[in-house]
Amino acid sequence: MINFAIVGMGHIANKHIEAINNAEGANFFAVCDTNPNRLELITDPNVKKYTDLKNMLEENPEIHVVNICVPSGLHAPLTKIVAEQKRHIIVEKPMSLKLEDSEDMIRYAEENGVKLAVVHPNRFRPAIQKLKEEMDKGSFGTLSHANATVRWNRNQAYYDQAEWRGTKEFDGGVLMNQAIHDLDLMLWLMGPVESVQAMAATRLRKIETEDVAAAVVQFKNGALGVVEAATTIYPKNLEESLAIFGETATIKISGRTANFIETWDVEGVTEEDAEKLKNEIKADPFGKPGHQWIIEDMVAAVSEDREPIVTGEDGLAPVKLILAILESAETGKKVVIA
Known part of the structure; x- marks a missing residue:
């Protein structure tokens, strides 16, 4: 033991x-x-x-x-x-x-x-595992772009639970706390990011950090990515989704949390087989807890x-990306990630 x-x-x-x-x-x-x-x-x-x-x-x-x-x-x-x-x-x-x-x-x-x-x-969600299998098989051909969306609600009471919540020193904002899971998945599936241009704001919550952010990234493989993250959605969590677009495949995992297959269009896969896979995931969308x-x-x-499986280097990658997004939002300039 x-x-x-x-x-x-x-x-x-x-x-x-x-x-x-x-x-x-x-x-x-x-x-x-x-x-x-x-x-x-x-x-x-x-x-x-x-x-x-x-x-x-x-x-x-x-x-x-x-x-x-x-x-x-x-x-x-x-x-x-x-x-x-x-x-x-x-x-x-x-x-x-x-x-x-x-x-x-x-x-x-x-x-x-x-x-x-x-x-x-989140890497271990059944739908995400199926998406990773398709990526590893090369089913997408040349990658076009990816989209990571987190439209959630974290009201003021959530941040008021403890003094450290929403602080720059101990907590971080929507990117570090909520969207980091989706950024980890995007990096895991699409590869490292070369540059980013972003905007962020604190619109509705009384916190030190951002409660909404948007960014466009360019991956080292030439593909683009769009990130949207917010804890300002009224009155409850609306959507978490990850979509990958390529030459020969379009796959979108979504739902209130990204556990369900919304779109599964892959060259060589029939509509019947795609529907069967969707139903298979729907029957057990969470699987063994991550x-x-x-x-x-x-x-x-x-x-x-x-x-x-998830190393320190893996944990470093989304932190590095988020810090680049925040730097770009603060400076108004494109940030190149070393």
């Missing part, structure tokens, strides 16, 4: 707990939070509780993996602590809010010989001594 500990008992920690408890080969061993009241939410007597991360790790050498679920601005310093204690790391998205912090996190893991995985669970995929993959990565 691989023993997991969680640091940070905020909302997202519940998904990690559920994933660990359901994952084959994983054991929920310990939890850490600086607020002792949050620790009382853990009722399992076999789970050890701590308010100090270093103490937890020093007292329990049998902990193999630490899941970092604290506010995003704290990911880098906690990754350093965990890596120096020679434990493997799963860190929530975004891996950090700064480019140098993301690069440092990768370096901490490499220097200490530990594995670093970043939580981008967090469980990440946990089980880390169990395998440790056991087999290999890299996780």
